[in-house]
Amino acid sequence: MSNKLYCRVFILTIGLAVAGLSFGQIPDHPSKLSYQPLKFDPPKPADYRVALGNGMVVYIKEDHTLPIFDMTAIIRTGSIYDPKDKIGLAAMTGTVLRTGGTKNISGDDLDEKLDFLGASISSSIGRTSGRVSLSCLARDIDEGLRLFADVLMHPAFEEQKIKLYKDQAIDAIKNKNDNPRTVLEREFNKLLYGDHPLVWEETKASIERISQSDLFDFHSKYFAPNNIILAVAGDFNRSEMLRKIEDAFLNWPKKEIRFPKVPPVIEKNRPGVFMIQKDINQGYVNVGHFGIKDTNPDLFAVNLMNFILGGGSFTSRITSKVRSDEGLAYNTGSRFATEHDFPGTFYGYVQTKSATVHYAISLILNEFKRIQKELVSDQELETAKNYYLDSFPDRFSSAIGTMISFANLEYDGFPMDYYDTFREKYQAVTKQDILRVAKKYIKPGEMSIFVVGDIEKCKAGDEKHPGTLDQLGKIVEIKLGDPLAGE
């Protein structure tokens, strides 16, 4: 190897001279570096899409880099369809689908078999979708696919594994007030969304009410080939693989799926200062209100605006001010969190020692106001755009990742030319657009200021930066209830 390399290095010097690269000179500043142009055309979803006879849609790509195989089924379902007295049903179905075995193999034997192959099948159901994934070596494709299809079509939901799941779920409920960060996210969302399936919390009672037949019902309601998009990639021959997939799901009939009606989210912001007492040395803070849906045509402008405001890590204004300038926090910034088909949230966040909670919040509020008043600079906009445009190919760096992102596009109902137009959409955003969306989607007068921390110490502030939390709004203390009871 080293011999060959030596030879290639020698060749290179000539090659580069021919190519006209200016080696041998280091510019005194990185802004003076020049780069060869780079061309990249995103792959097109249509080239990888196949619709099977039973209604299943498959995105499939051959990839011979390594002898491995990956597939993910995305199922249109979610915990938003949980019945109110059985909150936790979707999540339980999602997990026990895999752990609870199938009609043909017990859960324990499935664990053994997959482990012996060095393979894995995992399954879960989140708020607005379900996933089942397989990862195995290419030599085990047939066995892997057979087990994967079996799990999807014929789960057994063994009673013993339901019990195991319930024990673990109830244990998790018991611990869910331990971590201030998760408490903040949960309670902030509950404050905004109110009594909505998106933020429903499972309780000991709701978990215990769920029976095996509920799991079977939930599965038979949503698991059907016409309700699944499959993403597949790995070391195989494409047409042969498609045939295998077709065979694996051959006897699985199409069916009509009836989705329960999910109530709309009532977008009512809740201004004020909300606090939860916790005996810790920092205040964990979110400052915000309702945001946007991911289908909002302003999304591109909003992303750029938020990048400049607090989403672009160290380059963003909030991080620069709160962390870098003042040394007040390790974590700070802002976020537009989107949930498909539902309005998301917008918030600034910071975790800082109790004494500087008020000061840090006031700095974040200042940045909210500033971006609504002044045009951003050319340089800020350029950095934000370049970041999105130049890093764009990252999205396609793995074959299975690319197939999953295509499957997600279809699942969420985005146009299939989404990636073709992606760059133009970012390019088209102007400074005036940034100002417009900042004015439209940030509402300084409607901020919920949510703090989890040691209330008295957070209220007191510090002498260096006078000011107290009640100057920001009326303080409402929220009591953390017994998580097991969900009150």
Added chain:
Amino acid sequence: MMRLNGAKLFAIVVILFLNPPNLIFSQTLNLEDQVIEYTLDNGLKLLMVERHEVPRVVCHIYYRVGSVYERPGITGISHFHEHMMFKGTRVMGVTDFEKDDEINRQIDELMDKIYREKYWKKDGDLTQVKVWEAKVDSLMKAEKQYIIKDDLWETYMKNGGTGLNASTGQEITGYYVTLPSNKVALQMWLESDRMMNPYFREFYSEKEVVREERRLSENRPGYLFNEQLNASFFAASPYSWSVIGWDVDLQKLTKQDMIDYNRKYYVPNNAVAVYVGDIHPEEIIALAKLYFGRVPRGPEPEPVRTIEPKQFCEKRLYGEADAPPSVTIKYHVPPLGHPDEAVFEVISGIMNGNSGRLYKKLVKEKGIAIDAYGYGGGMAYAGQFTFGGRPKIAAGHTPEELEQAIYDEIELLKNEPVSDYELQKVKNRAEASFIRSLSSTYGLASRLGRSELGPGWRDIQRSLERLKAVTSDDIMRVAKTYFVKDNRTVGILVRKEKR
């Protein structure tokens, strides 16, 4: 013309080992065929792997430095140093270096006086301190006009840098960025600048950021107990403190401590640069010679001196926190490179996973635990193997009961040969996970760089071969040798009673 020949030659080699006719896969995946290595005159090692799926390059640089190279009094300095490397250099992050430097000298002088008064004296003059602090404040304000905020970060980002980050561990510090493949020179420019022209601007405000980071950790359920447990387990070796360091040390760290530490460890001969992605190694080498080649070699840093002495009695800790009850059992094992290294990996494999012994017996069969694990092995200068889990309190099971159940499993390891099937399962899993680990360019870069600064990157594959050679006799012998009472530290954590 000639370059084309070179490229062709390499392409043929690639095709040969990726599409082998009917070979067992393990023979086809030879890391040595994929990694190209080159060492610059100043000692900086380059590792390169070509992956041409998308026009992006994962660029990582690793230094052999971390918390074990610290000493009491300066704990946390490696991690703090990582933060400082983002605060600019003599070139980056500043509009007028001379003026900025002049202000910084005044700030440092005052801060040294303040530290002496505050931390060295029992009854320091705090009124005087206030006066100096006010001066420092105004100097810091004056400095702002010369600072370009987060210049390095912004330069990376506006050039499409993703995965932008750094991390500090016990032995290794890494700086990461993924760039468009036509912009590798940017990484070389910025990283060689950081190596050559460090300047610890905004030292004192960044120290507060690090202290906030430590507070964040402290607020994680059970963190403080685990930190104490670790500190008790290691009596002498520097693995006893956490990477973030003790807050009392952070408070007192000086700018001079940072400069001295930097000179010692952040030298090209103590580093490796890794490039995985759409690259041509010849170009990377030529660029590296140009950019990194200008950085002078430093003295070879001394390895850690203190080796953990033998423990002669069991240690036990009991703690309370806002966290679920748990038990942790730590045993001392040898550092990396010891012949028993592979045996510990196999034991980890036997114990963990959905079908591993601990989950299968304690969680699924006996139902006394919510979860249970047993993993570990060597680090550069010491080793630990940790068993543990969380008892199912709701069903009346205690941490002590779970502890005993884990001991029962350990006794089985000592006295009953592991079946061929179980052994084969572990070996299959290890091989599959080795292959899978090559699929992520980011993961591959990280693994190569970290291994290179430890046993060498070739050891990644050799360790797999060693693991395949482990027998059931090895497991019994190793379990009997290390998993004994006098060699362990046990921590039992219970939920804090509400006051």
